[in-house]
Amino acid sequence: MIERSVEISFEFDGKNYPAFDGETIAAALLRSNVLNIRNAPSGSPRGIFCVMGACQECVVEIDGIKVEACRTSVADGLIIKRAHDV
Amino acid sequence: MYDVIVLGAGPAGANAALEAADNGLKTLLLDEQKVAGGQVWRAKSKSILKAPSTEASEKGDELRTKINQSAIEVKFNSRVWHIEKQDDDTWLMASDAEQLTAKALIIATGSQERIIPTQGWTLPGVIGLGGATVLFKEHMMVPGRRTVVAGNGPLVFLVASEIIRLKGTVAAVVSLNNRIDWLKALPSMLSNPSLAWQGFKWIFKLYKMRVPVFWQHGINKIEGKEKVEGVTVIKVDHNWHKSDQAEQYIPAESVCYGHGLMPAIEATRLAGADHHYDELLGGWVPTIDKYGRTSVSNLYACGDNAGILGVSVAPMRGRMAALAVLEDLTGKKHNKKDLKIFDKAKKIGLAATALSIPRSGLQSFITKDTEVCRCECISRREIEHEIKTGALSPNAVKSGTRCGMGPCGGRYCSESLALITQHISKKTRSEIGLSTARSPLRPVALDDISNEIDYDKLPIPGVSPL
Ligand SMILES: Cc1cc2nc3c(=O)[nH]c(=O)nc-3n(C[C@H](O)[C@H](O)[C@H](O)COP(=O)(O)OP(=O)(O)OC[C@H]3O[C@@H](n4cnc5c(N)ncnc54)[C@H](O)[C@@H]3O)c2cc1C
Numbered sequence A: 001m002i003e004r005s006v007e008i009s010f011e012f013d014g015k016n017y018p019a020f021d022g023e024t025i026a027a028a029l030l031r032s033n034v035l036n037i038r039n040a041p042s043g044s045p046r047g048i049f050c051v052m053g054a055c056q057e058c059v060v061e062i063d064g065i066k067v068e069a070c071r072t073s074v075a076d077g078l079i080i081k082r083a084h085d086v
Numbered sequence B: 001m002y003d004v005i006v007l008g009a010g011p012a013g014a015n016a017a018l019e020a021a022d023n024g025l026k027t028l029l030l031d032e033q034k035v036a037g038g039q040v041w042r043a044k045s046k047s048i049l050k051a052p053s054t055e056a057s058e059k060g061d062e063l064r065t066k067i068n069q070s071a072i073e074v075k076f077n078s079r080v081w082h083i084e085k086q087d088d089d090t091w092l093m094a095s096d097a098e099q100l101t102a103k104a105l106i107i108a109t110g111s112q113e114r115i116i117p118t119q120g121w122t123l124p125g126v127i128g129l130g131g132a133t134v135l136f137k138e139h140m141m142v143p144g145r146r147t148v149v150a151g152n153g154p155l156v157f158l159v160a161s162e163i164i165r166l167k168g169t170v171a172a173v174v175s176l177n178n179r180i181d182w183l184k185a186l187p188s189m190l191s192n193p194s195l196a197w198q199g200f201k202w203i204f205k206l207y208k209m210r211v212p213v214f215w216q217h218g219i220n221k222i223e224g225k226e227k228v229e230g231v232t233v234i235k236v237d238h239n240w241h242k243s244d245q246a247e248q249y250i251p252a253e254s255v256c257y258g259h260g261l262m263p264a265i266e267a268t269r270l271a272g273a274d275h276h277y278d279e280l281l282g283g284w285v286p287t288i289d290k291y292g293r294t295s296v297s298n299l300y301a302c303g304d305n306a307g308i309l310g311v312s313v314a315p316m317r318g319r320m321a322a323l324a325v326l327e328d329l330t331g332k333k334h335n336k337k338d339l340k341i342f343d344k345a346k347k348i349g350l351a352a353t354a355l356s357i358p359r360s361g362l363q364s365f366i367t368k369d370t371e372v373c374r375c376e377c378i379s380r381r382e383i384e385h386e387i388k389t390g391a392l393s394p395n396a397v398k399s400g401t402r403c404g405m406g407p408c409g410g411r412y413c414s415e416s417l418a419l420i421t422q423h424i425s426k427k428t429r430s431e432i433g434l435s436t437a438r439s440p441l442r443p444v445a446l447d448d449i450s451n452e453i454d455y456d457k458l459p460i461p462g463v464s465p466l
């Protein structure tokens, strides 16, 4: 049996999603089957890829600062935007 | 000033630090992860309050307890982005906004995944095999719904069987290795807890679960518009070149794939050590003696970054490097019985790595329109054009196309670039070489660079977007 922490909620690209407190943004988005989280310079859709902070494909924006979704924890009420011009 | 700084707190680095501290050296252990354990003994996320233990979680907990009880000083969540030897022969390291110095440096940065492109590999829903293991260990979750697991090496079967353990669905396993490759590895694996030996057990488990296994096949194309919708698989020849046999379509919502592990050598390269190409060790490796001494004084390498030999020898390699530091700094000799055990254990590691060696035909999967450089969106066509007009070194292709100049630092295109160059020029990997090592080793926040670091002293070519 796996016991997880309390459920919280956060916003990504204007929509609300649930998450377990303490997990990464990448894990929470994947749980909600949100795979497309960024666009490459060519416009092609991208999602998490290396899951270990190396590829930079999962970059999102929080308060105007770019962070890696796979290395950043979610928090209740956190507002996350799609990162543009990475 | 520390006696020794160990970069990387996986099984190799953590054991190097333990051995160094136990012998009275003032030791600092650094890692960008939140806690020690590295890739293989990665700790669970805080969001998991209770879960059944696994071998990896037990080994990791044991290691973390040992570190807590030792005299090692630790810095986690700390990304080392610059390394430099100073005029007085000591080492300077930049970690986030901090400068650290030490007499000796042990590099234990582990490995990195090799992923050779195929059509559609940039679609959301496609992740690396190593990335999938992060989801299992840290988050206890599967990499998506209905997954195709593909590529070569032991991780293919580990990932497929973990998906099943965590109640996900494996649509198919697509293995470039054939059954004979695995049988050849068998004698070295028997009675061993190595990744490849466990691989055999996982293969049987998959058969029992009636998961379709395509031997000697590769993914020809990952289909989908906004995300993965399915894959087509195709038979390959012994060189892993695509055959002209008919493809088969498999509906899927996610894909995990990869082509073995390569030593993570950015740090030893930046520190100025000599490297050479050794296919059997996973690719480019620092040139070291049995203890891990590199060509640069007071610089040591241990663990998978010094050649992919896996977790069964990593702790031993770490301890040996620490003993070399001890001898070089203090003149203290140690007994050398570890070396014999190491030679034996090394064989097992080499057998597992043999399954991971990429074959030249893999380049046939990279079609002209496939984006080889994910960051800068550079296709094979553009790269070939550059090579055919005279750019025969990675540096030349890089400056001509921007391939490898994006935020990932060229980690995910350098192998494909070498494969394509090799295909066109017929040169060996050693002749093709590597592009110049540069800071930053990791993306760093601009604030970190401008704060405490004497930025003028550091040769930074341009900062990643983070
Ligand atoms: C993604 C991935 C998943 C893997 N999963 C498995 C598995 O499930 N089972 C298995 O047997 N083998 C697995 N392997 C192989 C594995 O690497 C080895 O078996 C084992 O972990 C090697 O130990 P190590 O100490 O040499 O390196 P690692 O365990 O990789 O440790 C290296 C450490 O260095 C740190 N590091 C690297 N660069 C920096 C930097 N610039 N700044 C700060 N810290 C840094 C990393 O965060 C990491 O913790 C995996 C490899 C990868 C790349």
Ligand code: FES
Pocket (backbone or CB within 6 Å): A047, A048, A049, A050, A051, A052, A053, A054, A055, A056, A057, A058, A059, A068, A069, A070, A071
């Ligand atoms: S998925 Fe690669 S950096 Fe986050």
